[in-house]
Amino acid sequence: MQDGSATEVQTTCPYCGVGCGVLARTAADGAVTVRGDPDHPANLGKLCSKGAALGETTGLDGRLLAPQIGGRETSWEEALDLVASRFTQTIARYGPNAVAFYVSGQLLTEDYYVANKLMKGFIGSGNIDTNSRLCMASSVAGHRRAFGEDIVPGVYEDLEQADLVVLTGSNLAWCHPILHQRLLQARAARGTKIVVIDPRRTATADVCDLHLAIDPGTDVLLFNGLLAHLARVGVVDQTYVSASTSGFAEAVASASADAPSPEVVAAGCGIAAEDVRAFYEMFAATERSVTVYSQGVNQSAHGTDKVNAIVNCHLATGRIGRPGTGPFSVTGQPNAMGGREVGGLANQLAAHMGFDAPDDIDRVARFWNAPSIARQAGLKAVDLFEAVGDGRVKALWIMGTNPAVSMPDAGRVRSALKACDFLVVSDVTQTDTTRHADVLLPAAGWGEKRGTVTNSERRLSRQRAFMPTAGDARPDWRIVCDVARRMGFGKAFDFDGPAAIFREHAALSAFENVGGRLFDIGALADMTDTDYERLVPRRWPQPTHGTPAGRLLADGRFPTPDGRARLVAVRQEGPALAVGATHPIALNTGRARDQWHTMTRTGRVPRLMSNAPEPVIEIAPVDADRQGLADGDLAHISSRHGFARARVRVSTGQKPGSAFLPMHWSGQFAAHAGAGPLSSPLTDPFSGQPELKHVPVRIHRE
Numbered sequence: 001m002q003d004g005s006a007t008e009v010q011t012t013c014p015y016c017g018v019g020c021g022v023l024a025r026t027a028a029d030g031a032v033t034v035r036g037d038p039d040h041p042a043n044l045g046k047l048c049s050k051g052a053a054l055g056e057t058t059g060l061d062g063r064l065l066a067p068q069i070g071g072r073e074t075s076w077e078e079a080l081d082l083v084a085s086r087f088t089q090t091i092a093r094y095g096p097n098a099v100a101f102y103v104s105g106q107l108l109t110e111d112y113y114v115a116n117k118l119m120k121g122f123i124g125s126g127n128i129d130t131n132s133r134l135c136m137a138s139s140v141a142g143h144r145r146a147f148g149e150d151i152v153p154g155v156y157e158d159l160e161q162a163d164l165v166v167l168t169g170s171n172l173a174w175c176h177p178i179l180h181q182r183l184l185q186a187r188a189a190r191g192t193k194i195v196v197i198d199p200r201r202t203a204t205a206d207v208c209d210l211h212l213a214i215d216p217g218t219d220v221l222l223f224n225g226l227l228a229h230l231a232r233v234g235v236v237d238q239t240y241v242s243a244s245t246s247g248f249a250e251a252v253a254s255a256s257a258d259a260p261s262p263e264v265v266a267a268g269c270g271i272a273a274e275d276v277r278a279f280y281e282m283f284a285a286t287e288r289s290v291t292v293y294s295q296g297v298n299q300s301a302h303g304t305d306k307v308n309a310i311v312n313c314h315l316a317t318g319r320i321g322r323p324g325t326g327p328f329s330v331t332g333q334p335n336a337m338g339g340r341e342v343g344g345l346a347n348q349l350a351a352h353m354g355f356d357a358p359d360d361i362d363r364v365a366r367f368w369n370a371p372s373i374a375r376q377a378g379l380k381a382v383d384l385f386e387a388v389g390d391g392r393v394k395a396l397w398i399m400g401t402n403p404a405v406s407m408p409d410a411g412r413v414r415s416a417l418k419a420c421d422f423l424v425v426s427d428v429t430q431t432d433t434t435r436h437a438d439v440l441l442p443a444a445g446w447g448e449k450r451g452t453v454t455n456s457e458r459r460l461s462r463q464r465a466f467m468p469t470a471g472d473a474r475p476d477w478r479i480v481c482d483v484a485r486r487m488g489f490g491k492a493f494d495f496d497g498p499a500a501i502f503r504e505h506a507a508l509s510a511f512e513n514v515g516g517r518l519f520d521i522g523a524l525a526d527m528t529d530t531d532y533e534r535l536v537p538r539r540w541p542q543p544t545h546g547t548p549a550g551r552l553l554a555d556g557r558f559p560t561p562d563g564r565a566r567l568v569a570v571r572q573e574g575p576a577l578a579v580g581a582t583h584p585i586a587l588n589t590g591r592a593r594d595q596w597h598t599m600t601r602t603g604r605v606p607r608l609m610s611n612a613p614e615p616v617i618e619i620a621p622v623d624a625d626r627q628g629l630a631d632g633d634l635a636h637i638s639s640r641h642g643f644a645r646a647r648v649r650v651s652t653g654q655k656p657g658s659a660f661l662p663m664h665w666s667g668q669f670a671a672h673a674g675a676g677p678l679s680s681p682l683t684d685p686f687s688g689q690p691e692l693k694h695v696p697v698r699i700h701r702e
């Protein structure tokens, strides 16, 4: 099945990191129908409510159809000339760090690759960051500390082969629905025990065996207690620890000092001691254990420590690199993983190389023949928008994301966008961000563009086109290359399509790979265009030499200088901003079942809107009583940074002193907004990920 065919085309869902395969068909009248691809290993034919409604998102409602300068439609030539000349002038006058790109986990790997190459290799700044900073950065930092590289050891089959699955900071039932269905099917067959760790009683918690409703932000204490318990009762794989890890004694000492007993953990986490003991005993007794973690862990001022507290428990027991075991971070976006592979984060280089290794910088410079490669990490998302606001960054190009709604302290971000000397936005639809653009570039959307994505289990899949591109829209990779050529970097960006870009990306992953980086897809570097079109889903590594590995880390060797994984000694610390007299409620933010990000697609589908047509804040009965709030009231929610309005739902699933508000809504889709304006820009010191899961607020009736 080829691109543009009138028959069914194999592609992938553009929403979450499960990365489901989709079969899409365009009828003669342009109507698009979709069904799950039975041959895609991620979903075996199933789709969730969002994926099943994809055909209803491909209309022209809200589409950007022509380039614009200052709101006036113009030609591509004029728009691209202006972007290239303003970036060139800004760099000449103020230096390369006066410009920046802010990109997206919605981009395809090829788009991401050329954007990263342009900024880091040819402009010479590290200032390219991505909305994955809000999503996965703490997992990346935790993986690098523990494994020496950003490696996700797990695969989806592990959830089906485990006897215990711990879901922490993950509402898998709503945020990764097809993976949750796979887990429930496996449980029906083998009796898998499921533990959910979440302050909130979610749809995932509703069907688990044990729900630990810990106080927000106390995850490190809980997992430190688990590590101390495992050491105390002798459930440690001493052979594995001796041969394959370092830092065990220090990590156990730190954990034991932090969490000396289940009773101390229970008091600190706000749960019953018998539940803590039940969890610890279950984990200790179950060899095949998987711990899945997601944004509830990552979106925290201590997210990296939380990741390492989890990984420590798996390293101590040797439950990693074997079927049905392992720590497993599930990504939010469809291509957050692909972005990490090409170096889309400001503190990473391409192909899992880093700024902390001068050899890596030189290697990438040699491969690209880059004249002025960046030698230092760039600004992470929160710092980047602060630099835009205070004028250090004077020219910004935002690709495929809506920071005016999604960034924490969104009001301040909007002010920064207004103040920016020169703002370019390339996107598929109009958003709250596009209205601030000096130059608007219409990008090809899902169904129109071609490339690859990588899902949460490291599986590369193709996205394929099955409909004509709307208006004058162009694929992102082409827009970036056209600007690069105009900036004088033509030879390095002379790609004739995504296949050529992918081949270069694959070759770079294998180039002088003497350090043994596991991200190596060199075996795909020689693909012809036809091979690329026919590429079937496969996991990395796909090394130049040797056998493609389905099971990483099976040999107990890690890509660190001494070949050992590192247990990291961590201690429980409170949230960045504590609740207090003025802001007594801890607000948690996250996804609604049927919506995606800032709703620029799902918000246009009536059947997805009908389930939850407006933002709803869930609060505990005791807090509702205290404020005189009842179901259906309109609540005014204010934090130190901004305010929002939402309909009230009184819920026994909320712990007293906490509330939950979906992240999706903005002024574009409701008279009252979601969580963006409320959130704090305080970040994790290692990952730069903002603390979106704990925002002190006060709530009263509007």
Ligand code: SF4
Binding pocket: 013, 014, 015, 016, 017, 018, 019, 020, 043, 046, 047, 048, 049, 050, 051, 052, 175, 176, 177, 178, 179
């Ligand atoms: Fe799309 Fe995720 Fe649903 Fe699969 S589970 S159909 S990838 S939103």
